[in-house]
Amino acid sequence: MALSRHDLLRLMEALRTADGIELVRVLAQRVLQELIEAEATAHIGAEPGEHTQTRTTWRNGHRERLLTTQAGDLDLAIPKVRTGSFFPSLLERRRRIDQALYAVIMEAYVHGVSTRSVDDLVKALGGDSGISTSEVSRICGDLDAELTVFRTRPLDHIRFPCVYLDATYCKARVEHQIVSQAVVIATGITEDGGREVLGLMVGDSETEVFWTEFLRSLRARGLNGVRLAIGDHHLGLVAAVRKVMLGAAYQRCRVHFLRNVFSVIPEDSGEMVAATIRTIFAQPTAELVRSQLDTVADMPGRQFPRVKDMLLEAKTDLTAFAEPLR
Numbered sequence: 001m002a003l004s005r006h007d008l009l010r011l012m013e014a015l016r017t018a019d020g021i022e023l024v025r026v027l028a029q030r031v032l033q034e035l036i037e038a039e040a041t042a043h044i045g046a047e048p049g050e051h052t053q054t055r056t057t058w059r060n061g062h063r064e065r066l067l068t069t070q071a072g073d074l075d076l077a078i079p080k081v082r083t084g085s086f087f088p089s090l091l092e093r094r095r096r097i098d099q100a101l102y103a104v105i106m107e108a109y110v111h112g113v114s115t116r117s118v119d120d121l122v123k124a125l126g127g128d129s130g131i132s133t134s135e136v137s138r139i140c141g142d143l144d145a146e147l148t149v150f151r152t153r154p155l156d157h158i159r160f161p162c163v164y165l166d167a168t169y170c171k172a173r174v175e176h177q178i179v180s181q182a183v184v185i186a187t188g189i190t191e192d193g194g195r196e197v198l199g200l201m202v203g204d205s206e207t208e209v210f211w212t213e214f215l216r217s218l219r220a221r222g223l224n225g226v227r228l229a230i231g232d233h234h235l236g237l238v239a240a241v242r243k244v245m246l247g248a249a250y251q252r253c254r255v256h257f258l259r260n261v262f263s264v265i266p267e268d269s270g271e272m273v274a275a276t277i278r279t280i281f282a283q284p285t286a287e288l289v290r291s292q293l294d295t296v297a298d299m300p301g302r303q304f305p306r307v308k309d310m311l312l313e314a315k316t317d318l319t320a321f322a323e324p325l326r
Contacts, residue, residue, distance in 0.1 A: 163189070163226050182205050208236040228251050293318065
């Protein structure tokens with residue numbers, strides 16, 4: 001759609017007086033408006049005031065539409081038609097945020113930025129009108145659909161011989177109250193060492209029932225061939241692994257185990273004891289792994305008898321990884 005001489009003069013004046021940022025905003029607004037008008041002409045089948053045999057309806061004014069972009073707020077006008085309806089394909093219904101800024105808002109939300117702080121972020125990125133907390137919530141609600149697809153995807157595309165299982169606790173709003181919720185997650189390790197997050201689930205606590213439900217959901221999605229399940233010593237998790245992942249050995253996570261050890265020894269002895277315990281996991285055969293654990297248990301045993309008891313009590317779970325070394 002060609003600009004009239006009057007429109008060209010107005011645009012040139014606006015560009016001449018605009019600074020760098022405003023220049024980008026003016027150009028973006030003008031280009032989008034021209035594209036909208038061109039699409040409306042194609043939809044109607046005629047230019048404004050033009051008589052053609054292909055005309056399907058008539059223009060009936062415009063309605064204002066504010067679009068917030070990283071170039072600033074753009075004041076657009078959407079043509080109205082007398083019969084039927086028209087909405088430009090460049091825009092999205094019920095959304096006044098452009099796709100780039102939309103992605104920024106969701107990314108900020110995922111990383112813990114509050115809905116109120118997102119308003120400040122949008123203004124800093126050029127959106128003078130900001131954004132309401134309700135709109136941020138609505139935008140981020142779209143993440144639920146993507147998360148559902150991710151959480152329910154099939155897992156039979158590749159084998160995962162090893163699976164890491166862990167949990168963390170986060171604050172969440174449940175029935176209008178902020179409460180602590182357990183978020184459990186499974187990470188699979190492929191035969192060539194690749195990693196993939198297999199799934200996650202949110203619940204009230206790490207009970208055996210909850211872990212069992214989670215592991216069964218992974219099996220139902222096609223997870224099989226697991227030879228080693230790795231996790232902390234939470235009794236609910238251990239029981240669920242032995243109930244659901246038949247044929248898989250349970251390996252106690254050495255990071256969690258070392259944290260347990262640190263809780264019973266002086267802080268200044270932590271690195272020395274940790275370095276000694278790590279030698280267990282560096283042995284080349286299963287026999288040497290188990291032998292090294294016995295040796296290591298005796299080394300700090302005289303000074304830290306509780307560490308010796310912990311090592312011997314956890315021997316089976318700490319050395320389960322070594323069985324494939326046979």
